[in-house]
Amino acid sequence: MSTAPTPPVPVLSDGIVSLRPLAERDIPEIVAGCQDPQVATWTEVPSPYARADAEHFLRERSSGGSQAHLPTWAITVVPEDTWVGTIDLRPDGSRGADIGYLLAAHARRAGHMVRAIRLVSAWGFSALGLQVITWRAVVGNDASLHAARRAGFQVPSHAFPRYLVHRGERADCWIGTLAPEDLAAAVRSAEGRRQYLGPELTRRELDVLGLLARGQANRTIAIGLGISENTVKNHVRSILEKLQATSRSEAVVTALRLGIVDLPS
Ligand SMILES: CC(C)(COP(=O)(O)OP(=O)(O)OC[C@H]1O[C@@H](n2cnc3c(N)ncnc32)[C@H](O)[C@@H]1OP(=O)(O)O)[C@@H](O)C(=O)NCCC(=O)NCCS
Incomplete structure (x- = not known):
């Protein structure tokens, strides 16, 4: 695993979803968003989740923190600047990275996560020179599966038994990969359906x-x-x-x- 410095996290936007670095002012929304049972069920985010957890998360991800090398964004929905979710890349040092994300319950089912995944992936391919981004989810997380596939991830329909450690237990998981050409194909097909990112x-x-x-x-x-x-x-x-x-x-x-x-x- 590499902890090589990554370029500063830029603002990425398609005019509908805007991604920016996390900030102290996001803490109340992060704390509220992470109370959602789906977050506890499907992610490794601490549960119960308190203000100190959000403060710790921000500290770790900011410059000087032990996870400062993981590009992490607050997801906002234009024209608001309020945190509605988090998305990050976890580079493996060999031109690959895992992706992780969550959205506050009130911001779901609007296609925002698909947009955020596409923005972050395009940046990862161009700015970090990634060749592949991997996605993993505990079997049953249909919302995450749909978002990943919609963004272009190739996800075989079979599960990988006990591959993931989830909240201290081995769990069956789905695994997907996204290469630059998968992203390009997904964007083209979305464009064909007039769903290309934001201000077309x-x-x-x-x-x-x-x-x-x-x-x-x-x-x-x-x-x-x-x-x-x-x-x-x-x-x-x-x-x-x-x-x-x-x-x-x-x-x-x-x-x-x-x-x-x-x-x-
Ligand atoms: C995973 C998550 C970010 C998806 O957010 P979302 O707002 O549903 O994402 P999008 O609106 O971009 O949806 C993507 C697609 O999934 C579909 N979808 C959403 N929830 C679904 C569900 N429960 N079952 C089936 N499809 C679902 C949406 O309809 C959409 O498909 P469409 O474009 O064909 O309409 C959100 O559910 C979440 O934060 N869950 C808790 C945390 C989590 O699971 N993180 C991922 C860990 S791997």
Whole structure:
């Protein structure tokens, strides 16, 4: 296991779900959210759960803590900044990582976790260079299974007997894996159902992105699409914002990874 430093946890957002670093102000919501019996049943979160547990969790995950190397986010739902859940990656030091997550009961069944998983996974593949993310759940945790599969995890239908240690006991579990291509396929298929993450790229933005991937300059794109150069600039600005990229080339790399555009043949 590696404890190599990881890049600082960035804000990740698809316009509907926004992930940000955990903060002290989240403690009351974390404590309330972790009272839920489902959390006690399916996770390793302490039960009963007190304020001191949340304080300990934050301390461990913040800089200098023994688990500071585990990228951890508070899940919020735009436009609020209130904690509704936690999601983390636990890198194994060999370009793999486990994923863990939970949502407060009031925020469930709205697709938020699927969005959060996709955002964190895309970041893990690009920023950490992960080749695979693994998901494990105690058999019977259908909500987690559905969220993982919806996000693109490949989960065989058979259980792995007694593979997991859950609250001190051996438990049967499901195991799933997500590779970059699984994520890209899930995003493409969600896009096909018009469920792509958040503020979808418009058809025009996709056209512009496709031409960016071919290395075209604004002027050439403008001529090709029969629009003004200023309009191209506006599209590029919007694309960078939606893909959380700081440059055209970063936007192209992200789009390629997510399978939004193909490489020129
Ligand atoms: C697991 C958990 C995060 C899922 O949250 P969620 O809000 O249901 O997630 P999403 O809304 O993104 O749902 C994903 C899919 O699962 C489906 N789903 C949710 N609960 C379900 C259930 N009990 N049975 C079957 N499907 C379920 C949703 O309908 C959705 O499918 P859809 O997109 O086809 O409609 C949440 O239930 C939770 O926090 N549970 C307690 C902690 C936990 O189990 N953590 C995971 C440990 S491995």
